[in-house]
Amino acid sequence: MSSSAVDAPADAGFAVTRRPWLVLALTCAAQFMGVLDVTIVNVALPSMRDSLHLSEGGLQWVVSGYALTFAGFLLLGGRAADLLGLERVFLAGLAVFTAASLAGGVAEEGWQLVVARVVQGLGGAVLTPATLTMVTTAFTGSRERARALGIWSAVSGAGGALGGVIGGLLTGLLSWRWVLMVNVPIGVVLLLVGGWTLRGGHRPRTRAGLDLPGSVTVTGGTACLVGGIVAVPQEGWRSATSVALLAGAVVLLSAFVGVERAAANPLVPLAVLRIRSLSVANVLSLVTGGVVPATFFFMSLYLQQIRGLDPLGAGLAMVPAAVGIATGSVLASRLLACLGSRVLYLMGAVTAACGLLWLTWLDATGSYAGQVAAPLFLAMLGTGLGGLPLTMAATADPGPGGAGLASGLLNTSRQVGGAVGLAALVSLAATRTARESAHPAVVAQLAGYRLGWLWCAVVVLLAGVIGSLTLPREARTQPGEADEARST
Known part of the structure; x- marks a missing residue:
């Protein structure tokens, strides 16, 4: 999210305050779709592979392709909403997302399928920042805004946690195609409602240009990094x-980095990275971002290929x-003040590592x-506990007008870390499985999954130790921000 995604003033001309709860319902539905599609395909991966004859690398790109463009263009999407008009960008992102689905x-x-997922991620990156701006401009009272942001944040968390469950239901009862097709009727309805609700909406406040070079270079660089990591176990380190x-x-x-230094309106002003708490939070998010998607990826394959469950059962x-993440998030908001x-953060890391081990x-x-059930709940409980300290650290001291940028950087770090981390962990697991090829297939696959979870635990523990030494000792919030931070 850019700063515009958070800092747009309530009187910015966004003419929907007469029906704010309808706007909230619209934005929550759109946000749920965007976040859900990061994980909804996990359970459907084996069915996709069998139907379209995808390789292991291609299968991984079905997940990473979405995450890469979503992360790479997230900041640009928020900036575009401020420069080109909020309602235009929201509806354009929704249309692209629906068509790609x-x-x-x-x-x-x-x-x-891979190309569609890449374009879908682009639509989600444009759509997601606009939803938060719509909420903050539709609700002018502090209490109403806090309540609306709490609902918006809860829906965002639910979308990520319920992806595997909804994906399994759709794949098991219908087919893998419906994990994508389900967005089409919902998207069409939201476009119709949005076209009526957002009439006379927020207009551009500045003529500054979009930092397209910055967005393209960071997304392309990340894509090459993930592609290289995926290629290593198949081609070798020294392959062309x-x-x-x-x-x-x-x-x-x-x-x-060079583009951002020279840009008149950079996507990421490099000076913001000098803020220690923000930098620490982003580094930790980047390092641990792949743990949750990799855990779900391995578990989905284990349940279906080893335990023989169908997609619905998986x-x-x-x-x-999902229960573990929700429980951890609720407990974190109550424990932060006293701990x-x-x-x-260290408690969350240790808890998650115990579940992963x-x-x-x-x-x-x-x-x-x-x-x-028990280890999966424990691992995700720790993940939920550790999320709030990072959010608080990233937004503790963003500087004047920098709260939105800080939130956007944290979200981008999580998404990029998820894509790169998933690629690295899947490659490690695939390499171990290949080395065990002399054993029965089940034994070889289990060896790969176990190694993947072992490395997830190592990464989480290392991050926990670093965080316990470098994060701010106490959570710092501005007046009125505590409730919003807890709901993030």
């Missing part, structure tokens, strides 16, 4: 493909993960309660 749902080739992709990542990400089997950010004892015949 339709294209993915009718895909007949693997590459078509791996070297070219990793070198391209270095060049493009270096170019991004989706329902991962309900404890402080450092202790709470427990998952490394999985076998093909153990009980569901003891080998899946």
Whole structure:
């Protein structure tokens, strides 16, 4: 999110304050769709692979393709809403997202599905920042705004946690195509409602240009980085493909830094990175961003390929993960004041690592309660506990007019970390499975999944130690911000 996504004034001319709760319902539905599609495809991956003959690398790009463009263009989407008109950008993003969902749902080739997911991520990146701006401009009273932001944040969290469950239900009862097609009727309805609700909406407040070079270089650099990591186990470190992709990542990400230094209206003013609490929170989010998507990725494949569950059963089997995240988030808002950010973050990291290490004892015949439900709940409980301290640290001291930028950087770090981390962990697991090829397929697959969860635990523990030493000792909020921070 750009600063415009948060700092737009209530009197910015957004003519929807007469029906604010309708605006809230519209934005929550759109936000839910955008966040849901980060994880909804996980349970459907085996069905997608069988139907479209996708390779393991192609299968991983179905997940990472969306995450990459979503993360890379998120800041640009928020800036565009401020410069081009809020209602125009919101409806344009919704239209792109809906059309890409339709294209993915009718895909007949693997590459078509991957391209559709990439475009879908772009639509989500444009759509998501606009939803928050709409909420903050539609609600002018402090209490109403806090309540509305709490609802918006709860819906965002629910979308990420329920992706596997809803994906399993749709895949099991209908087909994998409906994890994408379900967005089409919802998107059409939201476009019709939005076209009526947002008439006479927020207009551009500045003529400053969009930082397209910055957005393109950071997204392209991240894509090359993920592609290089995916290529390594298949091609080797010294292959032309791996070297070219990793070198391209270095060049493009270096170019991004140069572009931002020279830009009149940079996507990310580099001076903001000197704020220690913000930088620490972003580094920790970047490092740990791949843990949750990788856990769901491995668990989805384990439940279906090792335990023999259908997509519906696999989706329902991962309900404890959603319960764990929700429980951890609620407990974090109550524990932060008495424990402080450092202790709470370390507690979350240790809890999550215990659950992840427990998952490394999985076998093909153990009980569901003891080998899946309990460790999965524990791992996600720790994740929920650790999320709030990072949010508080990132937004503690953003400087004048920088709260939105700080929030956007944190969200982008999580998404980019998720894409890169997932690629790295999947590659590690695939390499281990290949080395165990002399053993039965089940044994080889289990070895890969266990190694993946082991590395997830190591990453989380290291982040916990670093966070316990570098995060602000106490959570700091401005008046009226505490409730909003707790709901994030």
